[in-house]
Amino acid sequence: MSAPLIALSNVTRCFGHGAAAFQALRGVDLSIGAGEFVAIMGPSGSGKSSLMNILGCLDTPSGGSYRFQGLEVAQLDRDQRALLRRHALGFIFQGFNLLARTSAQENVELPLLYRGEPASRRRLLAREALAAVGLEGWGHHTPAELSGGQQQRVAIARALVTEPSLLLADEPTGNLDTERSREIMALLVALNRDKGLTVVMVTHEADMAEYAHRIVRLVDGRIASDIRTTPSVCSEGAH
Amino acid sequence: MLWNAVLLALREIRRKLMRSFLTILGIVIGVSAVITMVTLGNGATRSISDQISSLGSNLLIVRPGQQLGPGRDSAGAASFRVADADALRSQVSGLAAVVPVSGKSVTLVAMARNWSSSVTGSSADWFATGKWQLASGRIFNEAEERAGAAVCVIGETVRKELFGGFDVVGQQLRVKQFSCEVIGLLASKGQSTMGNDQDDLVVMPLRTLQRRLTGSVDVGSLMISVRDGASIDAAKNEVTWLMRERRHVSPGDNDDFSVMDTRQIAETLSGTTRVLTGLLGAVAAVSLLVGGIGIMNIMLVSVTERTREIGIRLAIGAREGEVLLQFLIEAVALSSLGGVVGIGLASLASIAGAALMKVPYLFDPVINLLSFGFSAAIGVIFGYVPARRAARLDPIEALRHE
Numbered sequence: 055m056s057a058p059l060i061a062l063s064n065v066t067r068c069f070g071h072g073a074a075a076f077q078a079l080r081g082v083d084l085s086i087g088a089g090e091f092v093a094i095m096g097p098s099g100s101g102k103s104s105l106m107n108i109l110g111c112l113d114t115p116s117g118g119s120y121r122f123q124g125l126e127v128a129q130l131d132r133d134q135r136a137l138l139r140r141h142a143l144g145f146i147f148q149g150f151n152l153l154a155r156t157s158a159q160e161n162v163e164l165p166l167l168y169r170g171e172p173a174s175r176r177r178l179l180a181r182e183a184l185a186a187v188g189l190e191g192w193g194h195h196t197p198a199e200l201s202g203g204q205q206q207r208v209a210i211a212r213a214l215v216t217e218p219s220l221l222l223a224d225e226p227t228g229n230l231d232t233e234r235s236r237e238i239m240a241l242l243v244a245l246n247r248d249k250g251l252t253v254v255m256v257t258h259e260a261d262m263a264e265y266a267h268r269i270v271r272l273v274d275g276r277i278a279s280d281i282r283t284t285p286s287v288c289s290e291g292a293h
Numbered sequence: 294m295l296w297n298a299v300l301l302a303l304r305e306i307r308r309k310l311m312r313s314f315l316t317i318l319g320i321v322i323g324v325s326a327v328i329t330m331v332t333l334g335n336g337a338t339r340s341i342s343d344q345i346s347s348l349g350s351n352l353l354i355v356r357p358g359q360q361l362g363p364g365r366d367s368a369g370a371a372s373f374r375v376a377d378a379d380a381l382r383s384q385v386s387g388l389a390a391v392v393p394v395s396g397k398s399v400t401l402v403a404m405a406r407n408w409s410s411s412v413t414g415s416s417a418d419w420f421a422t423g424k425w426q427l428a429s430g431r432i433f434n435e436a437e438e439r440a441g442a443a444v445c446v447i448g449e450t451v452r453k454e455l456f457g458g459f460d461v462v463g464q465q466l467r468v469k470q471f472s473c474e475v476i477g478l479l480a481s482k483g484q485s486t487m488g489n490d491q492d493d494l495v496v497m498p499l500r501t502l503q504r505r506l507t508g509s510v511d512v513g514s515l516m517i518s519v520r521d522g523a524s525i526d527a528a529k530n531e532v533t534w535l536m537r538e539r540r541h542v543s544p545g546d547n548d549d550f551s552v553m554d555t556r557q558i559a560e561t562l563s564g565t566t567r568v569l570t571g572l573l574g575a576v577a578a579v580s581l582l583v584g585g586i587g588i589m590n591i592m593l594v595s596v597t598e599r600t601r602e603i604g605i606r607l608a609i610g611a612r613e614g615e616v617l618l619q620f621l622i623e624a625v626a627l628s629s630l631g632g633v634v635g636i637g638l639a640s641l642a643s644i645a646g647a648a649l650m651k652v653p654y655l656f657d658p659v660i661n662l663l664s665f666g667f668s669a670a671i672g673v674i675f676g677y678v679p680a681r682r683a684a685r686l687d688p689i690e691a692l693r694h695e
């Protein structure tokens with residue numbers, strides 16, 4: 055195997071200064087190859103989101119090294135990291151982070167806008183992405199007019215519409231019922247299998263983690279276990 | 294990308310219509326004030342020069358004191374006498390008429406009504422020299438002039454205010470303590486610049502004015518018309534030399550009187566209005582600056598309010614420059630919108646103002662373009678700080694912002 059897509063070595067992340075300083079990550083070593091489907095689990099406050107932010111080039115480590123596609127992210131400037139996010143990454147945030155008072159359609163079009171796609175293509179791709187998450191015909195609704203689960207699906211569509219090489223999903227099914235969760239997971243599994251999309255997903259639910267090939271457990275900012283599994287569920291309706 | 298940013302900015306403005314309106318109010322007022330001031334000033338300047346040049350280019354006006362216009366010092370200079378006019382008439386060649394003129398403000402009474410106006414005392418040549426026409430009656434003759442007869446010719450405004458619909462010729466008009474007969478009515482010349490009513494006057498023989506109203510033999514100024522074909526500059530020189538001699542001005546001293554032709558008078562007067570226009574325009578420009586500060590304030594508030602939105606854009610892959618551009622364009626869109634509204638308002642105000650002041654409305658494309666450009670520039674200048682603040686936000690911090 056060539057250089058892994060993601061290589062973390064001894065990554066730390068410290069928030070605050072002096073007495074108020076808090077170590078969210080205390081030396082994480084992790085390497086993820088292209089095409090993997092990884093689930094990150096762990097108790098609340100164990101540093102999962104902090105790790106995802108670093109993986110997503112939104113944040114930089116306080117110590118240690120993070121290489122993405124062989125590039126040392128800490129050495130990139132703000133704009134270079136922005137371009138990396140724009141072209142290579144899809145991010146599903148824990149809190150959805152949709153633009154308020156902006157239609158679902160436009161929310162999904164946003165990353166395409168920054169990529170400079172022409173308007174007609176933006177519209178088409180966004181409509182397709184919304185259809186893929188089961189929101190056909192909901193394009194003109196604003197987040198305030200959508201349920202939590204629907205908002206989450208818009209966020210998923212926004213992350214997938216650019217066909218990124220790495221999808222970072224922070225509890226993508228946290229607000230969905232089992233049925234919907236399965237559908238979304240099936241979509242991610244299919245993308246992972248057919249298009250080689252690398253997926254790193256934070257989840258609390260063991261059922262969801264079962265879709266992954268590998269489960270990383272985080273406790274107090276350290277990796278407690280890193281287990282490769284044969285995914286027990288490959289398609290809907292198993293078990 | 295740029296076009297998208299413009300659309301986005303317009304949508305953001307529409308979304309907060311009331312706030313946007315209040316934000317641009319400063320710019321609107323500034324721009325419309327600047328344009329209105331300058332436009333009306335130009336109109337007034339034009340109207341003054343039109344009015345004076347309508348008197349013809351062959352007119353000279355001799356006044357005591359040094360210069361016409363601001364800072365004129367006539368306090369120490371002696372007035373003229375009728376003898377000065379006679380001397381000019383007999384000793385300077387090429388003059389068609391030399392008209393001594395004096396004036397006094399008085400209250401007029403007729404038909405149990407009264408009216409404040411001014412009385413001009415002069416010779417019969419005054420009418421032709423000032424290009425006045427008679428509407429009815431006659432002007433005073435030489436005998437009446439010599440005798441200082443109690444006769445007068447009145448302007449249209451005086452007729453309207455005192456006599457209403459009656460025929461004025463033959464009526465009695467009380468000027469201060471004496472009564473004089475109205476022998477003629479002047480054709481209306483209309484209102485002049487700066488609300489100055491040219492028809493609001495009474496003209497009587499100079500001697501009548503001197504004896505009955507001022508009680509002195511002083512003459513306020515001399516109007517001289519140069520004969521057609523004769524050189525104005527030569528006449529001016531000769532008049533100057535003769536007046537220096539008569540007023541005993543030693544060689545090397547400055548004249549204690551001024552001789553100006555109509556062109557010079559027009560220039561001096563419009564110079565004054567130009568200075569005024571400039572001053573008023575400068576005051577208005579300050580309000581533009583204040584408008585800019587208003588825009589900066591609102592944009593700073595907007596950046597704070599939209600921190601989360603900015604975080605999302607950055608997280609999705611917007612570069613610093615793109616966020617900067619978005620907010621800068623929003624500020625420029627706001628301020629140029631203010632500019633456009635201001636220009637519209639200024640057009641209305643200028644047209645109305647010009648009609649009110651009875652000056653021509655002269656559309657000045659330069660000042661309109663300049664004001665628009667200036668308002669857009671204000672958006673760039675005052676929008677830059679908020680836009681940079683937005684662009685420099687840390688995406689993680691921005692996303693955590695509530």
Ligand SMILES: Nc1ncnc2c1ncn2[C@@H]1O[C@H](COP(=O)(O)OP(=O)(O)OP(=O)(O)O)[C@@H](O)[C@H]1O
Nearest residue numbers: 069070076078097098099100101102103104105148
């Ligand atoms: N920007 C920040 N400033 C200060 N502390 C932070 C910041 N981000 C995270 N932390 C702290 O780091 C710790 C880990 O937070 P993180 O969000 O990574 O947890 P998590 O594993 O995602 O938890 P959850 O499952 O509840 O989402 C928390 O104690 C949190 O308070």
Ligand SMILES: [Mg+2]
Nearest residue numbers: 102103148224
């Ligand atoms: Mg989290």
